[in-house]
Amino acid sequence: MDNDYIAFHGTLQQLLEKVERGEVIPKLQASHAPPCKFWTAFMVINGIRHTAPLIHGPTGCTYSVANAYKMRSCEYRGVPLEPTTCTALDETNVVYGGEGKLIEAVKEADKKYHPDLIVILSCCCSGIIGDDVETIARETESIVNARVIAIRSEGFGGDFRSGYEDAFRAIMQLMEPPKEKMKETINILGARIGPTYTEWTMDLEEVERLVHAIGVKINAVIAGGCTVEQIRRAPEVELNASWCYDWGQKIGDLMEEKYGIPYSRTGQPYGLRATEEWIMGVAKPLGLEKRAEKVIEEETKQVRHEVGYLRQIFNGKTAIVEITEFPGPIRALSLARMAEEFGAHPIVMNIHPYTIKERMPSIKFLLEQGQNPEVVLTKGLFSLGTFQSSRETEDELERIAAEYDNAIYLGNPERYPNIPVVNLTVQTGYPQYGYQGIRNIARLIKSATENASRPRSRLFRQVLYGN
């Protein structure tokens, strides 16, 4: 491969080692910023019903997360509008402290909203001035009806990942030691974003369908529309599973450590093999292998045409999976694994070293599972300026695609590298998980291969890349 635009070319394992040795800087450029830990902590607790988030800070952080997540849930997920409150800290509070105001705010939130749970989230202001949100949560819990917990989520305190993890850790406080076991019942872990299921509702619905098909019940999807009562009883299940290993891993590990609940460590169920692993990962610890095998056999039979088609299409091809814009690193690695299962040689393009650092435990888990795809990072990935970076990586993708006779691109239609482009971003293409996912992906690939020679829309190209 011509290397004037290549920043790294090797395997995922080699990239991980480089990051660990500090040979590549695992920081995003100044023009690229994911949310801070406040946003991601909020995303998790927003998935618990009848919760009053109480942000100990100014209105900017508060309205922004309310607008981004609450309103979306109302618009698209059929949930009622619930409060997103704050102490509206001002200059005086910053100088003299805001603890008194926070105590009053907890009482007021309880009185106004009658929530099951009040979650105090600190932000930069309250974090720096040293307001002790955890003690206030403990002390106010005895004087209000709701449960009260606190998350130290000041934006500077960590990256987006630490917000998820700290929020899941805080949720653990709502759990009580098991009094009994709920037979053949599991929790699904790692959901976030909304009072209904996580960002791709349909993927989770497919997972639930498969769980129910083998006769297993679900106590709670944590935190995707669960109640405080479901969380309280979460340690009574026999097993935890995740909708995405990456997001479920922290709370799965914590619950295993504290309550001895086994956690099914499986990747995302893309393709036949990963789906089988996911189902058996739930069935085996519960002693339900036979039922699960039957379900797998029946479901596999029903998608045999699609599987045959996928094998025919992928066989001998190079599958370029690019994650700069979509679908996110863990999903990209899952797609790469699926492409390999069906006979392709996957190349994962532009998985940023930042992602490797942030998702280190999950990346290591996937490597242990034998997923070690070829990885290419291009120079455009590191360009300052989001548009600049996007335009450069498009050009670089086109150059990479041109080097293969028989390539297929799995990603999003913002890219158009003169090879079949499989549009994995279309809402009607979900779920991508499980057997229904195999059907959907086969449909998307069929459209991509049958229409591969169609030209890029001039409108789209000029809007996206200015040329």
Added chain:
Amino acid sequence: MTLTIDRCHDPYIRCAFYGAAQTVLGISGCCTLAHSPQGCHMLVDTAFSWQDEDYTETQTLCTKLCEDEIVYGGENILARTILEAKSLNIPVVFVLSTCGPEIVGDDIVTVCEEIQPKVNFKVIPIECAGFRGSQYDGVDIALDILLKKLTVNDRQKIANSVCLIAPHANANPSWMGDLAWVKNVLSEMGARVVATLTHRTALSEFENVSAAETSIVLSHDAGQKAADYLAKKFGVEQLCRDIPLPIGFTNTQQWLAKLGDVFNAKDIAENLVAKGEKMVVERCRRKWLELYPFHLEPVAIVADATIGVPLFRFVTEELEAIPKLIYLRSSQKTAENILEKELQELNLSPRVAYHTDVYQTKKSLEEVKPQAVFGSEIEKYAVEDLDIPLVFELVNPITSFRIFDREYFGYTGMLNLLEIIQNSYWDQYRSKLRRYKARW
């Protein structure tokens, strides 16, 4: 009348940092640098969209402060990031500081001063931490700095010239339509807009600000301080200060008449009014005006002051409804005075609140029980369980994406409002039930 700032507050608006970002992003080809943790950058992204910025032209950067910078200070990383911006070929970098660095005492003003000689673009610091106030305060903070840093003193006055202030502090989601309408009527009256603060504003426009004879604040939520500054510093006379913005027949007529007087264009103003009113009436007659839903019906207005204050008269006079509640998201003294005057003139005494929050709005709507709310998506969901049949989504937040800028100001603005209202009215009564199955 109540003014609410609860200890437990469910806000309608963002913070000062956001308002400042909105304001500087109205300057063409600029680059913003948020000196902040990365979450604050999400607010810059939102402000970017609010100003309809183009990602091929405008850059947004962030120092992405972490614990180290909060403990040891973030001035070095700020200086490094400004130097990095050299590769972007930009005329100006606005450095916006947020809560974290301001509390720990990062001196962004000195950093910017020291680094200025090393770069070939302007570096302008704006201290606009979120705790300094609401997004409207942020607009005022940014305008203050822009005027002090970018204007020049010695410009000769240009006849019939106007400086437009704070067009973006307007919760019409396509407020650019309002701005375009204003520019159009000024042009018809022979007035010249020498600067717009801010939307697609060239840096060079700031040099013309002192040449303006007059200013118009296009918001009842922000911008008054900038107008006061211009009046004091450059003798720029503020127009239409004490009257509602031009929504509805009366407000528009009054507003145009004032401008006509100032710009010696009385005939033109009268002609605009006559033609505009005729156009609205004829259009409504031909397209059929849905007048039944409102006659003497109790209604509520929940909005920013920019839309909410003038909407009061439109709803009362044109729609014959009876406003029983007016809840506004901000409180600027001039806006409060205008609304007080309007209430007296129209002889109505609705419940009024400034700085409202979502809880207060919902509870008051529950008590007042209007038949319709002129508001936003928030009210649509907040009143779901309150047996209030109609919510017209006029102001932000509204999820629907709009390709076109639709003004609420002026005569086409009236038609735009009527169209939203009528469509929502009929949507509400669309049957979701099919009583029997078709045979084909």
